[in-house]
Amino acid sequence: MAPGGGVCKDVIESHPKTLKYDVATTKTDKSVTRIATGVSGKHGMQSTNGVHELLECPVCSTLMYPPIHQCPNGHTLCSNCKLRVHNCCPTCRLEMGNIRCLALEKVAESLELSCRHQDLGCHDIFPYYSKLKHEQSCRFRPYNCPYAGSECSVTGDIPYLVSHLKDDHNVDMHDGCTFNHRYVKSNPHEVENATWMLTVFNCYGRQFCLHFEAFQLGMAPVYISFLRFMGEDSEAKKFSYSLEVGGYGRKFTWQGVPRSIRDSHRKVRDSQDGLVIPRNMALFFSGGDRQELKLRVSGRIWKEQ
Numbered sequence: 001m002a003p004g005g006g007v008c009k010d011v012i013e014s015h016p017k018t019l020k021y022d023v024a025t026t027k028t029d030k031s032v033t034r035i036a037t038g039v040s041g042k043h044g045m046q047s048t049n050g051v052h053e054l055l056e057c058p059v060c061s062t063l064m065y066p067p068i069h070q071c072p073n074g075h076t077l078c079s080n081c082k083l084r085v086h087n088c089c090p091t092c093r094l095e096m097g098n099i100r101c102l103a104l105e106k107v108a109e110s111l112e113l114s115c116r117h118q119d120l121g122c123h124d125i126f127p128y129y130s131k132l133k134h135e136q137s138c139r140f141r142p143y144n145c146p147y148a149g150s151e152c153s154v155t156g157d158i159p160y161l162v163s164h165l166k167d168d169h170n171v172d173m174h175d176g177c178t179f180n181h182r183y184v185k186s187n188p189h190e191v192e193n194a195t196w197m198l199t200v201f202n203c204y205g206r207q208f209c210l211h212f213e214a215f216q217l218g219m220a221p222v223y224i225s226f227l228r229f230m231g232e233d234s235e236a237k238k239f240s241y242s243l244e245v246g247g248y249g250r251k252f253t254w255q256g257v258p259r260s261i262r263d264s265h266r267k268v269r270d271s272q273d274g275l276v277i278p279r280n281m282a283l284f285f286s287g288g289d290r291q292e293l294k295l296r297v298s299g300r301i302w303k304e305q
């Protein structure tokens with residue numbers, strides 16, 4: 001195919017379908033419709049002048065960032081989509097070549113944009129290039145579901161995730177800042193494998209996730225229990241917690257600081273930021289024939305001054 005002028009026959013058949021599908025499923029960046037004018041205050045303005053439409057990628061509908069590409073007929077495309085359409089213009093099907101749209105890039109750079117999490121409460125306005133960076137750490141960005149037992153892709157704010165944990169994962173909810181929790185596994189297979197449990201505590205009007213699970217620490221089978229705070233790290237640091245497990249005159253205690261659920265369950269576990277109990281001790285505490293796990297983990301959450 002000749003560069004610049006060729007028609008990309010190979011993708012013509014499948015293109016219209018995938019184009020529609022992409023538009024319908026990947027339109028997530030709502031902020032493209034809100035462009036601040038500088039004098040409109042901090043909420044930005046609903047733009048009706050079409051500038052935002054110019055900057056919306058025709059394939060994925062997200063805001064285009066430089067480099068912005070155009071085909072020989074002037075149709076623009078974001079760099080991600082340029083790769084995805086195999087360099088073939090989705091509008092006129094000419095080969096894209098390597099033409100930048102510098103004018104549009106300049107327009108893009110001159111804009112001030114609202115954070116994409118505006119719907120969730122963020123009213124900040126950003127110059128074009130700071131927007132993406134801010135959004136990655138925006139405190140209004142949705143949290144991931146803290147449930148660890150399966151791949152769960154649900155995201156949302158804390159009240160939404162609390163009801164999601166209760167309704168969709170059947171997680172136990174408890175009120176109060178002290179707890180005394182029994183973990184019982186009578187199936188030896190479960191004792192040795194990825195046993196994990198999650199309990200949520202309501203305390204000081206906030207929610208804390210108590211995790212308990214088995215994992216391999218190097219060659220050693222251990223259990224770990226730790227607390228995660230359903231909120232930002234800066235707030236998590238205002239709390240402390242203690243955990244205690246034992247029996248027959250022996251006990252392990254742990255005092256720590258809850259981690260924010262911004263840190264994944266796996267990250268916290270792998271950093272061993274919690275009460276780590278070697279399996280043989282856990283089975284000793286459980287008594288009996290060492291075939292079942294019967295642990296009582298007690299603990300307390302308090303607010304640091």
Ligand SMILES: [Zn+2]
Nearest residue numbers: 057060078081
């Ligand atoms: Zn695109």
Ligand SMILES: [Zn+2]
Nearest residue numbers: 071075089092
């Ligand atoms: Zn074109």
Ligand SMILES: [Zn+2]
Nearest residue numbers: 115117122138
């Ligand atoms: Zn924001």
Ligand SMILES: [Zn+2]
Nearest residue numbers: 145147152154
């Ligand atoms: Zn979930």
